[in-house]
Amino acid sequence: MKFDKIIHEPARLKIMMILSGVEQADFNFLLTTLALTRGNLSRHMEKLESASYLKISKSFKGKMPNTSYQLTQKGSKALAQYWENLDAVRRLGQA
Amino acid sequence: MKFDKIIHEPARLKIMMILSGVEQADFNFLLTTLALTRGNLSRHMEKLESASYLKISKSFKGKMPNTSYQLTQKGSKALAQYWENLDAVRRLGQA
DNA sequence: GCAAATAAGTTTGCGTTGCAAACTAAAAGC
DNA sequence: GCTTTTAGTTTGCAACGCAAACTTATTTGC
Numbered sequence: 001m002k003f004d005k006i007i008h009e010p011a012r013l014k015i016m017m018i019l020s021g022v023e024q025a026d027f028n029f030l031l032t033t034l035a036l037t038r039g040n041l042s043r044h045m046e047k048l049e050s051a052s053y054l055k056i057s058k059s060f061k062g063k064m065p066n067t068s069y070q071l072t073q074k075g076s077k078a079l080a081q082y083w084e085n086l087d088a089v090r091r092l093g094q095a
Numbered sequence: 096m097k098f099d100k101i102i103h104e105p106a107r108l109k110i111m112m113i114l115s116g117v118e119q120a121d122f123n124f125l126l127t128t129l130a131l132t133r134g135n136l137s138r139h140m141e142k143l144e145s146a147s148y149l150k151i152s153k154s155f156k157g158k159m160p161n162t163s164y165q166l167t168q169k170g171s172k173a174l175a176q177y178w179e180n181l182d183a184v185r186r187l188g189q190a
Numbered sequence: 191g192c193a194a195a196t197a198a199g200t201t202t203g204c205g206t207t208g209c210a211a212a213c214t215a216a217a218a219g220c
Numbered sequence: 221g222c223t224t225t226t227a228g229t230t231t232g233c234a235a236c237g238c239a240a241a242c243t244t245a246t247t248t249g250c
Contacts, residue, residue, distance in 0.1 A: 003105040009237075010098045010184075017187035027198070040238060042199055047236095063246065065198060083185065089105075090178065092112035104208075122227070135209060137229055142207095158217065160227060 001089065006051045007082045011036060012044050016071065016079050019054060024070035045069060053078055096184065101146045102177045106131060107139050111166065111174050114149060119165035140164060148173055 007013055014034055019025060031041055045067075048054045053075030057068045071079070102108055109129055114120055126136055143149045148170030152163045166174070 005236095008103075008105070010103070011237085014184055014187060017184055020188045031198095037239065038197095038199060039201080039240075042201090043237080046200090065245080067199075086181070089109055089112055092109060093115045100207095106208085126227095132210065133226095133228055134211075134230080137227095138208075141229090160216080162228075 001085055003085060004078055004082050006047060006053065007078060009044070011040065012048060013082075015044060015048065016053065016075065019069060019071045020076065020079060024057070024068050026066055026068040030069075048075070051075075051078075096180055098180060099173055099177050101142060101148065102173060104139070106135065107143060108177075110139060110143065111148065111170065114164060114166045115171065115174060119152070119163050121161055121163040125164070143170070146170075146173075 007016060011034060015030060018030065018033065027038075027041065027045075030036075030045075031038060034041070036044075045054070045056065048069075049056050051074075052072055054069050054071050057070070059066055059068070102111060106129060110125060113125065113128065122133075122136065122140075125131075125140075126133060129136070131139075140149070140151065143164075144151050147167055149164045149166050152165075154161055154163070
């Protein structure tokens with residue numbers, strides 16, 4: 001019943017949950033939705049990527065760079081597992 | 096939808112959940128149940144107390160010192176709020 | 191056309207914190 | 221009476237989240 005530290009950070013958990021509900025989302029969408037600073041968001045995404053929980057796709061929208069993210073299968077699984085663990089902890093209350 | 100950092104630490108969340116299910120629990124019970132080191136547990140309890148989330152009662156069981164903990168009302172409320180926030184994040188998935 | 195402002199990220203630096211190991215103090219065993 | 225065990229507390233360090241500074245490219249104002 002150990003927690004995944006990568007996911008167990010509020011900002012990253014929210015990011016993962018958002019990504020789990022859509023095909024993909026780009027930097028600005030996450031930025032405005034979550035109200036983080038750019039620096040913060042960047043670091044979180046980097047961390048999630050280094051865990052292979054998401055895939056980063058860089059492209060250009062017109063002439064502007066655009067970075068887009070989507071959950072990997074590994075990320076999906078880790079997220080599901082995370083919620084399971086949390087539910088287990090929640091049940092500690094009914095002891 | 097901000098998270099309570101005091102509670103949002105796996106060990107402390109578990110502690111709070113356990114305490115929410117019983118009147119009170121002592122140091123050794125938590126120690127064996129959670130499989131933490133003594134030092135760790137001590138620090139977590141200290142932190143929870145300094146947030147007034149629990150009350151510490153020191154007494155003697157026979158001749159041995161015994162430290163016992165119980166959730167305060169403030170702690171109970173914070174814990175309930177914590178789960179509410181988490182549920183809100185969970186719903187981000189159905190976007 | 192070039193200087194200033196905006197956009198889209200990344201990198202750096204710092205303060206906080208969780209964790210393990212070392213320490214303390216008292217009781218029990220031999 | 222000395223060693224071991226019990227019950228914690230304190231200390232030190234490595235990792236991490238966050239904000240601010242920096243980078244690179246683009247658009248806009250004059």
